[in-house]
Amino acid sequence: MDWILRETGYESWHGEPLAILSATPKTLRVYHTPQVQSLVAEIVDRFNSSEAESQAFGIRVITLDSPDWRVRVQRLLNPAPIRAQGCQAWVLEKEAAAAVLNELRRRSDYREHSSPQLLVQNGQPAVVSAMRGRNYVRDVKIRPEVWPGFEPESAVVDEGFSLEFTPLLMLDGKTLEAAIRCDVDQVERLVPVTLSIPTPVAPRQSTRIDVPQMAHFRFQERFRWSVDRILILDLGVVPVPVPRDARSLVPGLPLPITGGPPRSDLLLVVESRGKVGTPVPQVTRGIGPGVDGLRSR
Structure with missing residues (x-):
C-alpha cells in the first residue's frame, strides 16, 4: 500500500475521479483510471517478480566527527542527483x-x-532506531498543604534517531528503488528558569524548572540506481543525541569535546546483497516496464 501511494500520489485517491484502494493479506482491490491502474499493476508485479522475491539489501549507518573524509577519496566519488538541501549522494x-x-x-x-x-x-521496510526519554521538571503545582508548598511536575522528552529503509527491485531485475527516511531529535540543553514561590514560612523561596532547547533533522527521499553499484548518502553534519551522563546514546557515538551540542557527519551506505532470505508473499499479478538510471524523488 505504501509503495502504491508513493508512486501514484496520495492526492490522486481523494476527490475526482472516484477512487477506491483496499487491501487484505491476500487481495488488492483498485478502482481508478486506466493510467493509475497501470501504475498499480507494475508495482504489484515488482513485488511478485521471481527475480525480486528472494533479493535482500544491506544498509550501514556511519558517523564521523568531521566531513573532511572526502579529501582522500574525492577522486572515487561519482555524484548522483539529490533534492534534499545540504545533502549529497x-x-x-x-x-x-x-x-x-x-x-x-x-x-x-x-x-x-x-x-x-x-x-x-x-519491498519490506526496515527501521534502525535508538530513542531514549530525557526527564526534566516542566512546571510546578502550588500545594499549600504539603511541604515546601509546591510540587514539581515532571515530563519526558524523547531524543535519538530513527532510520526507515524500504527497497523495491524494478521488473528488469537490474535497477533498485529505495525510499529512505531519517529523523533525528536532540535535546541540545535544558534552559533553566527560576520561579519565585513564596510561602508564609519561606517568603523568598524559589525553585527551578527547565525548558528543552531542541534540534531536529528530517530527511525523506527516493532513489533509483543499478543493483551492481552502491549508493552512499551524506546527510550532512547533523545533531547527535547523547545522554546527560556523558555516555553515548548508541555505543560508539562521539562524545562532545566542547560544551556545545554534539554534531556528526551522517553517512548511509546501501547495497544489494543478492538472492537470500525468505520469498515475499504474492498478492496479485500485473505487467509493467522496468526503469533504468538513477532518480531521486
Whole structure:
C-alpha cells in the first residue's frame, strides 16, 4: 500500500475521479483510471517478480566527527542527483565503494551503528532506531498543604534517531528503488528558569524548572540506481543525541569535546546483497516496464 501511494500520489485517491484502494493479506482491490491502474499493476508485479522475491539489501549507518573524509577519496566519488538541501549522494562501483569504506575505517572518528549483516527483504521496510526519554521538571503545582508548598511536575522528552529503509527491485531485475527516511531529535540543553514561590514560612523561596532547547533533522527521499553499484548518502553534519551522563546514546557515538551540542557527519551506505532470505508473499499479478538510471524523488 505504501509503495502504491508513493508512486501514484496520495492526492490522486481523494476527490475526482472516484477512487477506491483496499487491501487484505491476500487481495488488492483498485478502482481508478486506466493510467493509475497501470501504475498499480507494475508495482504489484515488482513485488511478485521471481527475480525480486528472494533479493535482500544491506544498509550501514556511519558517523564521523568531521566531513573532511572526502579529501582522500574525492577522486572515487561519482555524484548522483539529490533534492534534499545540504545533502549529497554518490553511486559507486563496488570496488570504488570498498576503497572508500576501507579509507573511512582507518579514521579514529569512524563509527558504525548498524550491523554489517543487517539484511532487508525486497519491498519490506526496515527501521534502525535508538530513542531514549530525557526527564526534566516542566512546571510546578502550588500545594499549600504539603511541604515546601509546591510540587514539581515532571515530563519526558524523547531524543535519538530513527532510520526507515524500504527497497523495491524494478521488473528488469537490474535497477533498485529505495525510499529512505531519517529523523533525528536532540535535546541540545535544558534552559533553566527560576520561579519565585513564596510561602508564609519561606517568603523568598524559589525553585527551578527547565525548558528543552531542541534540534531536529528530517530527511525523506527516493532513489533509483543499478543493483551492481552502491549508493552512499551524506546527510550532512547533523545533531547527535547523547545522554546527560556523558555516555553515548548508541555505543560508539562521539562524545562532545566542547560544551556545545554534539554534531556528526551522517553517512548511509546501501547495497544489494543478492538472492537470500525468505520469498515475499504474492498478492496479485500485473505487467509493467522496468526503469533504468538513477532518480531521486
